[in-house]
Amino acid sequence: MDVYSSADHHHHSNNSSNSIQVSEEEETMELRRGPWTVEEDYTLMNYIAKNGEGRWNSLARCAGLKRTGKSCRLRWLNYLRPDVRRGNITLEEQLLILELHSRWGNRWSKIAQHLPGRTDNEIKNYWRTRVQKHAKQLKCDVNSKQFKDTMRYLWMPRLVERIQAASSTTPIGASSTSANTTTTNAIGQVIPHMSINIGGGLINPSFTPDNSSTAASSDSFVTQISPASDLTHEYYNYPVNTISNQDYYQVNQISNQPDSQTTPSGYFNPGLDHFQAMEEQNNLNQWFDSGDTNDNLWNVEDMWFLQQQLNSM
DNA sequence: AAACCGTCCAACCGCCTAGCT
């Protein structure tokens, strides 16, 4: 519906004389769909640079884009926006996504608000392609208690370990213990941090597995992360992995929730001995260790063992 | 070489809601 009915169509070409007979296609103002061309991107960026964003339907018309307002909005927010980050999800981001998802469920936009530069779409894609894949491999439902516990007591602590390990070998300029509120990235820009406390209380896992979809009242348990808006001037074809985890986000303090039952050991819940035993028996590094920030598939032994554990829960 | 397969992600769709008339 949106723009389709509009008669006052504009053309991005400049033939104002319009002497050419209007084709049927132009008459009905056929809207383009599918992938955006470089020209369309350029048009949209230019228009927004001059006129700002918002009022997407009229924006699409005025800019001469044969697109719906929705399509323009999506393209801008998910791709063209200067502060959008694409590329590998860092360990810190993975951890945050897992934690926030355990809290809020599929509230992607809400989760995205806490990951500067990341879009809801990207987080959603990450979840579906990475996290759900593991659930599938374990033959359990992503929403099941079993899988949630697996994430909480295995995956997330593992991420914490890896983050700690990474931060202990952090190069100069990105020390892990600092309480600073900014850090400097690889190209010398000062950027704000994502707030994750690794060594101390971590992100507060006061998570109860069965209420994941109920919106918690405490949205502020993670301090709002401000977008690293000055980070990606080179946003088109932004190269992945050019900025290391350590450079990008500095491990930092987080405000603990008042009602927290969290111990300083974070996710390691003393009541879950079998998980800890499991940790000792199995080298689950296979999950994480082959790539930089990639998750990895279970190896056969891990899969088998974990399956036994899950079945006995 | 080519057919097949799995993964990833940009972009779409439908639904919902807030705001305006």
Next chain:
DNA sequence: CAGCTAGGCGGTTGGACGGTT
């Protein structure tokens, strides 16, 4: 108040791509 529209959100899809057979 109802009706309409734009914007926002979550779910889904299709095509590109890389790896494997």
